[in-house]
Amino acid sequence: MTPPADLTASFEAEVLPHLDTLYRVGLRLAGDHHRAEDLVQDTMLKAFRAWDTYRQGTNARAWLLTILRNTFINEYRKQARAPTPVDFEAADPMAIYRAVAGTDPEGSFFSHIIDDQVWAAIDALPEEFREVVVLSDVEELPYGEIAGLLGIPVGTVKSRLHRARRVLQQALYQHAVEMGYIRAREDV
Amino acid sequence: MTLDMDCRSAVEVLHEYLRHEVTPDIAEQVRAHIEKCRHCLDSVHFEQNYLALLEAKAKAQCCPDEVRERILATLRSAAQGGDP
Numbered sequence: 685m686t687p688p689a690d691l692t693a694s695f696e697a698e699v700l701p702h703l704d705t706l707y708r709v710g711l712r713l714a715g716d717h718h719r720a721e722d723l724v725q726d727t728m729l730k731a732f733r734a735w736d737t738y739r740q741g742t743n744a745r746a747w748l749l750t751i752l753r754n755t756f757i758n759e760y761r762k763q764a765r766a767p768t769p770v771d772f773e774a775a776d777p778m779a780i781y782r783a784v785a786g787t788d789p790e791g792s793f794f795s796h797i798i799d800d801q802v803w804a805a806i807d808a809l810p811e812e813f814r815e816v817v818v819l820s821d822v823e824e825l826p827y828g829e830i831a832g833l834l835g836i837p838v839g840t841v842k843s844r845l846h847r848a849r850r851v852l853q854q855a856l857y858q859h860a861v862e863m864g865y866i867r868a869r870e871d872v
Numbered sequence: 873m874t875l876d877m878d879c880r881s882a883v884e885v886l887h888e889y890l891r892h893e894v895t896p897d898i899a900e901q902v903r904a905h906i907e908k909c910r911h912c913l914d915s916v917h918f919e920q921n922y923l924a925l926l927e928a929k930a931k932a933q934c935c936p937d938e939v940r941e942r943i944l945a946t947l948r949s950a951a952q953g954g955d956p
Contacts, residue, residue: 692951696944703943707935721939728943732950778883781915789911791918794925802930820891821926827893845887853922 695735698744699728705745705823706752712806712818713756723760727752746829749819753833780853787867793860805855813848820845877905882912886919 706727711720730751731738738747784791806814806822819825819833820841827845831838860866882905888894889902906912 692948696947703940704934707939708931708933711933717936717939721942724935724939725943725946728947729950732947778880781883781911781918784918789914789918791921794921797925797929799929799932802925803933806930817926821923822930824891824927827888827891842888846884849887849922856922856925 694740695732698738698740699731699748702745702748706748708822709749709815709818710752710756712803712814713753713811714760715807719760723752723756726755726759730755743829745825746833749833753815780850780857783854783857784866793865794856796863796865797856797860801859802856805852805859808855809848809852813844813851816841816844817848817852821849877901879905879909879912882906882909883915886912886915887923890916890919890923 703724706724707720710723710727711717714720714723727748731748734751738744781789784793806817809817815834816830819830820827825833827838827841831841834841857866882902885894885898885902889899892899894902906916
């Protein structure tokens, strides 16, 4: 049975604007471009086949990300790379401010960091940290939407984000020191 | 009368404040605190620079054109009743 042309048109009109977001989130979850493409393609096909269950004008992005995430968990996660161990001591909420206090308290070093290094630092986070950082700080989803998507309370989203950002900022700071964008605290 | 907020409490809610995820009452307390606290004002700029890095640089990554085309072709084939 061929869906009518207007169905395909309405699907494309609502879904395609979110393709970049799906690809970025898919890439962070799946780990490489090839697997990300497969994951996004599977997501789009599932979304297309379930299009009659989607209520037009509701949140297409959240609906699509839910399909993407479920597809990843059910079909892709087994092959995923092992997460890099993270130093949770770095998650002290004030540590990063103390580290930069003498040299770059406003964090202007962030603007020197190149895209690949941002992605490498995000990819080094454990999956549960990686996904909240990507959904919140890259894709700018509201906390409530992230909570619905991950099936966890908003308070848990916030606490995960706090810890994830501290670890990520610490990693970006270390990189900035190694690259000579800022001097380490000990040198001051 | 607004309650005075200390630095640690301000830092705790800084991101929620920057993302407009706090109540108007908390937002007012944060504003009042950073107006008189240089350290926390630095922290606000620090977090803004961090968010700018992730929002701008990270978001610059897009779905490659050839991937977009392959996905569209698969969808259109599925729409014709094909079974990819």
